[in-house]
Amino acid sequence: MRVEFTKMHGLGNDFVMLDGRGNALPAMTPGIAKALADRHTGIGCDQLIVLEPAAASSPADFRMRIFNHDGGEVEACGNASRAVALLHGSDARVETAGGVIAVAPSDGGASVDMGVPRFDWDAIPLAYAMDTAAMPVGWEDLTEPSAVNVGNPHAVFFVEDADAVALDRLGPQIENDELFPERVNVNVASVVGDNHLRLRVWERGVGLTRACGTGACATAVAAFKRGLVGRSVTVTLPGGDLTIDIGEDDRITMTGPAQTSFCGSFAWDDFA
Structure with missing residues (x-):
C-alpha cells in the first residue's frame, strides 16, 4: 500500500503530514512514526502529523494526532497547527489530545487559538x-x-x-x-x-x-x-x-508562517 504525504514546516520546525480524513490510513504506531521521522532512512521530520475524522460526538471538524521524532505521541504542536490550517485551506476546529483548538489560514501562514494556559x-x-x-x-x-x-x-x-x-x-x-x-x-x-x-x-x-x-x-x-x-x-x-x-x-492566539516543502508517497510496508 502506497501512502501520500505532504512535507511542511513552520519556521523550520518540519512535519510529515498524513491525511486520513478521506481514506482511512493503516494504524499508526510509535515504531512506524519513529521510522518515518528518521532523517537518514525515513522521510525525516521533527513531528509526524496524522489527520483523521473527529469522533461523532466531538465539536471539532477533524482530529490531529502528533508524534514526535522519537515516536512518542504528544498533546499539542503550535507550528504544526499552522501547517494544518494551511493544508486544510479554511477556518476549522481541530481536535488534539490537548483539547480542541481553532485554526485560521492567512497569506503565508495562519493564526491559531491555543486556548487558555494552565498553571496549577x-x-x-x-x-x-x-x-x-x-x-x-x-x-x-x-x-x-x-x-x-x-x-x-x-x-x-x-x-x-x-x-x-x-x-x-x-x-x-x-x-x-x-x-x-x-x-x-x-x-x-x-x-x-x-x-x-x-x-x-x-x-x-x-x-x-x-x-x-x-x-x-x-x-x-x-x-x-x-x-x-x-x-x-x-x-x-x-x-x-x-x-x-x-x-x-x-486565551492565547499565535500567528506566524507555514509552508509546504514537497509532496510524495511511500510504501507503508517499508516502515511497518
Whole structure:
C-alpha cells in the first residue's frame, strides 16, 4: 500500500503530514512514526502529523494526532497547527489530545487559538505541589523557571542571554527530571526589547528545534505574568518570528508562517 504525504514546516520546525480524513490510513504506531521521522532512512521530520475524522460526538471538524521524532505521541504542536490550517485551506476546529483548538489560514501562514494556559502544579503536571510562577528548583545556572501547560508541558527560564545557555546539554537533563512525570519542554528566553523575546527550545522527544509554537506561547504568557512584556509579544526563535497575543480572558492566539516543502508517497510496508 502506497501512502501520500505532504512535507511542511513552520519556521523550520518540519512535519510529515498524513491525511486520513478521506481514506482511512493503516494504524499508526510509535515504531512506524519513529521510522518515518528518521532523517537518514525515513522521510525525516521533527513531528509526524496524522489527520483523521473527529469522533461523532466531538465539536471539532477533524482530529490531529502528533508524534514526535522519537515516536512518542504528544498533546499539542503550535507550528504544526499552522501547517494544518494551511493544508486544510479554511477556518476549522481541530481536535488534539490537548483539547480542541481553532485554526485560521492567512497569506503565508495562519493564526491559531491555543486556548487558555494552565498553571496549577497538577495540570503541568509536576510530581509534587509547588509555586509554578517561579519554581524553587534549578539546574546549574538555570533557576526558578515558570511552569505552563498550553496543551503540553513547558518549563520557561528567563536568562540574560538565551544563546549562551548550553541547552543541548541541560535540555535533556531537565526534560527527563523526575519532577516532570510526563517529561517537559525546556525554554530559555531573554527580553531583547519592548514586548520582544528571544527564545530557544529543547523539545521533549525531539531535541533542539528551530521553532516551537507552544514554547513561544508558554514563554510569552510566563513573561506576561512576570510583568516583563505586555499582551502582544514578538517571539524570535532561530527559525524566525511568531506573534503571540494574550486576550483579556487569557486565551492565547499565535500567528506566524507555514509552508509546504514537497509532496510524495511511500510504501507503508517499508516502515511497518
